Amino acid sequence: MTFTYEALPMRVTFGPGRFAQLPQEAEQLGLRRLMVLSTPDQRALAEQAAALLGDTCAGVFTEARMHVPVEVADAARAAARDTGADGCVAIGGGSTVGLSKAIALTTGLPVICVPTTYAGSEMTPVWGLTEHGRKRTGRDRTVLPRSVLYDPELTLHLPVYMSVTSGFNAIAHAVEALYAPDASPIVSLMAEEGVRSLATALPVIATNPQNTEARTDALRGAWLCGACLGATTMSLHHKLCHILGGTFDLPHAPTHTVLLPYVTAFNLPGAPGADRALRRALATDDVPRYLARAAVELGTQPSLAELGLTRHDIDEITAQALAQPYANPRPVTEAALRSLLTDALNGDLAL
Ligand code: NAD
Numbered sequence: 001m002t003f004t005y006e007a008l009p010m011r012v013t014f015g016p017g018r019f020a021q022l023p024q025e026a027e028q029l030g031l032r033r034l035m036v037l038s039t040p041d042q043r044a045l046a047e048q049a050a051a052l053l054g055d056t057c058a059g060v061f062t063e064a065r066m067h068v069p070v071e072v073a074d075a076a077r078a079a080a081r082d083t084g085a086d087g088c089v090a091i092g093g094g095s096t097v098g099l100s101k102a103i104a105l106t107t108g109l110p111v112i113c114v115p116t117t118y119a120g121s122e123m124t125p126v127w128g129l130t131e132h133g134r135k136r137t138g139r140d141r142t143v144l145p146r147s148v149l150y151d152p153e154l155t156l157h158l159p160v161y162m163s164v165t166s167g168f169n170a171i172a173h174a175v176e177a178l179y180a181p182d183a184s185p186i187v188s189l190m191a192e193e194g195v196r197s198l199a200t201a202l203p204v205i206a207t208n209p210q211n212t213e214a215r216t217d218a219l220r221g222a223w224l225c226g227a228c229l230g231a232t233t234m235s236l237h238h239k240l241c242h243i244l245g246g247t248f249d250l251p252h253a254p255t256h257t258v259l260l261p262y263v264t265a266f267n268l269p270g271a272p273g274a275d276r277a278l279r280r281a282l283a284t285d286d287v288p289r290y291l292a293r294a295a296v297e298l299g300t301q302p303s304l305a306e307l308g309l310t311r312h313d314i315d316e317i318t319a320q321a322l323a324q325p326y327a328n329p330r331p332v333t334e335a336a337l338r339s340l341l342t343d344a345l346n347g348d349l350a351l
Helices: 018-028 040-056 070-083 094-107 160-178 185-207 212-231 236-246 252-270 272-282 287-297 313-323 334-346
Strands: 011-014 034-037 057-061 087-092 111-115 126-131 134-139 147-150
Touching (some): 040 057, 040 087, 070 126, 134 236, 160 185, 160 212, 160 287, 236 252, 252 272, 252 334, 272 287
Parallel strands (some): 034 087
16 A cells, blocks of 8 residues: 555634634634625624624625636625735635635635535635636645634524535545545545445434534534545546536536436446445445435435436537546546436436
8 A cells, every 4th residue: 555645734623602712713823803704695694703703803795606706706805905804704615615715815814714514615725716607726725724613503504405415515525535546544534434424414404404413413524525625636526517517507516416426336346445435334235326316315306407417418528528637446438428427417326
């Protein structure tokens, strides 16, 4: 066995009620003028954060949007400059965390994240910006949050459909980390436990969204899966989701949810160690079928067709996916890709 593992410098505080510790967290980092970020939907939570921070709140910016449009990033950077902010607090899902990273990328302002979905962006040095309909992404340690406060109580009102799809988004990070070219024993442990936590918690959340114990397990799983995403290089699944979101405007988390069983059906025969870990974590002998059926039973769409994709789109997706080589446990041929996408379009594994 050979591997390289580089730990990312990050402080994580976890537990029900931790949100109230935001002022102490700011103090610990020596920050005195924080700008609070959120989406318009989560303005009330952003205002709660501002109230907690009191005099150390420099302002509230509630215009975060999916995929970080450049004009929103510019407006947020201007607001940070005009208010004299010395750091940001990002409260929300991947969209708000993404906005804080866009600010950090050009200003170097430190970020405290308070995640409220399971997307995992808060654990990664990956940023993204969208301009003229195209999303650019990159890796830069500057955008890595300094501190992450995970409070399961903030996820109690995440709607069930978003909880389930966001949970599968997290599971997808762990799955691809298990067979990543830069996988390592510590990442594999985090991945297996992250998948186990989420797979156990999501069915409970689907019937009782206010169950704090299940919400705690799910958020703990999301943290572990996010850490896997931050530590490794993703393969075919994330590549295809990027194309489906970027070119075909398919919704981020639901696309991950529908596609994951089909990518695992293709990849796991070439990644026996990952297959064994996932069988253990999910207590099943058939990982792809388990993922497909569990997602549909929890109320998600069974096929890419139901997310709006058509048969004619397969040519373009195949061409884009084959245009740039990337690491994958099995070689990706045109025939294999067409077959995978056709199966996912029809939802064959969910039948
Ligand atoms: P999101 O952040 O867009 O949130 C979706 C909606 O849910 C928003 O309106 C938000 O306000 C609302 N919401 C969030 N938490 C809530 C809660 N607890 N209760 C009620 N409503 C809540 O969705 P997301 O799936 O978390 O993030 C998707 C984005 O993150 C995509 O742009 C994706 O590319 C990016 N992402 C980036 C990385 C990375 O490492 N850079 C990793 C994962 C995702």
